[in-house]
Amino acid sequence: xxxxxxxxxxxxxxxxxxxxxxxxxxxxxxxxxxxxxxxxxxxxxxxxxxxxxxxxxxxxxxxxxxxxxxxxxxxxxxxxxxxxx
Amino acid sequence: xxxxxxxxxxxxxxxxxxxxxxxxxxxxxxxxxxxxxxxxxxxxxxxxxxxxxxxxxxxxxxxxxxxxxxxxxxxxxxxxxxxxxxxxxxxxxxxxxxxxxxxxxxxxxxxxxxxxxxxxxxxxxxxxxxxxxxxxxxxxxxxxxxxxxxxxxxxxxxxxxxxxx
Numbered sequence: 280x281x282x283x284x285x286x287x288x289x290x291x292x293x294x295x296x297x298x299x300x301x302x303x304x305x306x307x308x309x310x311x312x313x314x315x316x317x318x319x320x321x322x323x324x325x326x327x328x329x330x331x332x333x334x335x336x337x338x339x340x341x342x343x344x345x346x347x348x349x350x351x352x353x354x355x356x357x358x359x360x361x362x363x364x
Numbered sequence: 365x366x367x368x369x370x371x372x373x374x375x376x377x378x379x380x381x382x383x384x385x386x387x388x389x390x391x392x393x394x395x396x397x398x399x400x401x402x403x404x405x406x407x408x409x410x411x412x413x414x415x416x417x418x419x420x421x422x423x424x425x426x427x428x429x430x431x432x433x434x435x436x437x438x439x440x441x442x443x444x445x446x447x448x449x450x451x452x453x454x455x456x457x458x459x460x461x462x463x464x465x466x467x468x469x470x471x472x473x474x475x476x477x478x479x480x481x482x483x484x485x486x487x488x489x490x491x492x493x494x495x496x497x498x499x500x501x502x503x504x505x506x507x508x509x510x511x512x513x514x515x516x517x518x519x520x521x522x523x524x525x526x527x528x529x
Contacts, residue, residue, distance in 0.1 A: 287404050287420055288490060289483065292476040295493055340498040341491050342404070342419035362420065 281355060286362050287342040299335035301325040302347050302364065329353050335364075367466035367528045373521060374459040374509070378432035380425040380439060384448035389423070392448055396438040397425065405490040407502065416489040416502065424489075424500070429454065457500070458517035460524060463507030471508060473527040477501060479508070495523045 281293035307313045307321065326332055329352055336346045349359035382389055386400045398410035401417040408415050412431070416424040427435055432454055441450040462470060471479055475494040478484060479501075489502035497520070500511040512520045 289405075290478070291492070294476065294496075338419075340493045343422060343491075344420050 281350075281357065283336065283346070283348060283357065284360050285338055285341060285344065285346065286360060287344055288338065291338070291341055295338060295340040296346075297337045297339040299337050299345065302333035302335050327352070331358065367464070367469050369462060369464035369466050369470045369507075369528050371521065371524050371528070372461040372463075373517070374461055376429050376454060377457075377459065378425075378427040378429050378435055379452070379454045379457060380435065380441070381451045381453045382423040382425055382449070383421055385421060388445075388448055392444065393439055393450075396435060401487075406485070406487045407489040408487070414489075416500075418489065418491050418500070456514060457511040458514045458520075459509055459511045460521065461504060461507060461509050462524065463504070466528075467507040470524065470527045474510070474524065475499070475501065495520060 282290050283293060283296055284290045303325075304321065307318070310318055313321075331349055331351050333347055333349050336348055338344050338346060344362055347359075347361050347364055348357050350357050382393075390397065390400060398408045398413050398415045400423070401408045401415060404417055406417060412428055413435075414426040416426065418424050425435070432452070436452060439450050441452060444450050462474075468479070475492055477490065477492040484490070484501075484503065486503050489500070491498060491500050493499060494501070494510055494512070497512060497516055499520075502509050510520075510524075
């Protein structure tokens, strides 16, 4: 069970949140200028390292805010939580 | 041995969901609102109206049901500017009062929220979960009030009573 320190509500159980997917790199400004392989990578391949990742979580049963958290995929340690992106 | 707790289903209340910047809402609503709470997940009260700060740029206004029409007129919900939202939601929530000497035991079964007074003071009010569904909890004398979506009310009351046994 994760304990997510919501910037508005304070520490809350993971069960109050809904996972919102990985926090992707910014969308390429001109998709036409990137290669097909890079575009497919950006659209469909989520980062999945054994290490820190950034993820979006929605505090759906709490304050309703969207958060971005930095979580270690092996230890589940959360080192950063911020409102929005 | 059953816990010494009383569960009371409370009558409907006037509820308004307010969204927008506090300064803009204060300007629009004028004296219809109690002062804005100074701390997240807390509430202020004036006369019989309560204002709960439940999320970023989000508040829940609560009053007796008899005041609903007067509040709707005062808040001009149908004329709000585009940066605000005022929505009547009186019929969406059912409130339960959970009180008694063993209230902490029952609340510990119902919700994972930390209700120690250091974390959830007497003016506390927050959305959280109870028995796995979204619910609003606030402190009252000798216990707590829990509000859940009205369609869950019968099942939720049964769950509370089971937790007391």
